[in-house]
Amino acid sequence: MxxxxxxxxxxxxxxxxxxxxxxxxxxxxxxxxxxxxxxxxxxxxxxxxxxxxxxxxxxxxxxTWIEDVFLFVETASIHSRTEEMLQFTELYRRGARRAVLVRYAVFVVRRACWVLGRFSWWRMLVRRAYFLxxxxxxxxxxxxxxxxxxxxxxxxxxxxxxxxxxxxxxxxxxxxxxxxxxxxxxxxxxxxxxxxxxxxxxxxxxxxxxxxxxxxxxxxxxxxxxxRYFQRKSTVSRERFITALGGDPAKKLILYAFSGKSGIGIEFEVVKILHEIIKGGELGEDVEVLLRPYPRYDFPEEKLERMRRDYGFLAAPAVAHIGDGKDDWEFDGASADFLHATLAHADVVFTMYSTFFIEAAIFDKPILAVAFDGLKKRDYWNSAARFFEWEHLARLMRFKAMDVITDREEMARAIRTALKNPEAHAGGRSEIVRDQCGYTDxxxxxxxxxxxxxxxx
The missing domain is CATH 3.40.50.2000 (Glycogen Phosphorylase B;)
Structure with a gap:
């Protein structure tokens, strides 16, 4: 054997x-x-x-410390626009804990690696040194x-x-x-x-x-x-799914999928704006909103409950927690089923830079991309707009598969349009599936x- x-x-x-x-x-x-x-x-x-x-x-x-050194050099040497932007973002990021001089020193070393990373001899040298x-x-x-x-x-x-x-x-x-x-x-x-x-x-x-x-x-x-999505495996009914969350299945469901740590501050502000739009009657109809945390940064129950109370939104954990540590989370069977049902029953999907762009496209759901800074103006290196220069996201933009939201007014308009005309951008969503899934069998x-x-x- x-x-x-x-x-x-x-x-x-x-x-x-x-x-x-x-x-x-x-x-x-x-x-x-x-x-x-x-x-x-x-x-x-x-x-x-x-x-x-x-x-x-x-x-x-x-x-080991050797592994840490090679991880640093390896990632810094990736000669991509995404890595270049991450280096500048780390330098100019608000709330950074490192002292300014330390940040600049690290930045200089990372930039040197990035420049060298364009040469195959450097990349081969990094691999060879590690292998030895x-x-x-x-x-x-x-x-x-x-x-x-x-x-x-x-x-x-x-x-x-x-x-x-x-x-x-x-x-x-x-x-x-x-x-x-x-x-x-x-x-x-x-x-x-x-x-x-x-x-x-x-x-x-x-x-x-x-x-x-x-x-x-x-x-x-x-x-x-x-x-499981392409196999069209059955999932729980819409009525049962939304009712179990405390919502009304007769209302259309907006999914807001958080993307991760880099834009979390902006995303909380966008959620607040979404609440104001709904509360002000700007959509022309009543809706349910389901908040889905990013798995690695799942929200504790007290935060979920606070958002339920403050906004009247639905909210649930993204994953199972099997311990008290930061990384003690897992996709158990229930989490996978919940994700499947979420995608199947959402009427509109909001996200900033997550794979929900792809998953929403698989289910042919209208996609709204968050590309504005919430309640306050931020400099470019702390803004939402910067994410859409990352290569993998910039590639999605060419398919014209989504509405890219750049301010509050456009956000309200885009939601209304998506709710009334979900077929818009369907061709672009099909292109995302073809490009990002490889096989659909x-x-x-x-x-x-x-x-x-x-x-x-």
Missing amino acids: KTILIPVTTNFFSRNFLRTDAYGQLRASGAYIVLLVPPRRLAYYRSEFSASHTRIEAMPDVR IPHSAAVAVLTHYRPDLVFAPAMIGGDYPFLKEAKRQGIKTAGMVLSWDNLFSKTLLRVHPDRLLVHTEYLKDQAVNLGDFPARGIEITGVPQYD GRAGERVAASLTRMLN
């Missing part, structure tokens, strides 16, 4: 792999699967995902389990020690890019696995051009976590499992 070792280095792994057909198909192939998970989540993973031919063990701490430094904890893991294949399901920091040592020992390696934006700002593909799985042709181009990965070693699979998970099985056999 062949063994595949998988380090779990992101909370999105359960949604993107274990709760898709990829995990079931890989088990059915006869492979022996070893999942290495953070110790604090070991009990949860064993209770949720234990199965025959699957072993779930605690992952050793692979973070052994990682004892990863060596010990591979010596103990003796896998036939190491699969890095995210291609981010914690994956690389295992990939590096596997390649040094002649063990087969595979990796999968986590998300649509990662190659613009999170990884230079510090270690090249034998095979790289990507969701789309667009990600393949990024892997070749930014990550220097040979095109012949890349396989396009589609997006496993979207399979609901079999991405199968393709991931088939690719890994071929490598094992």
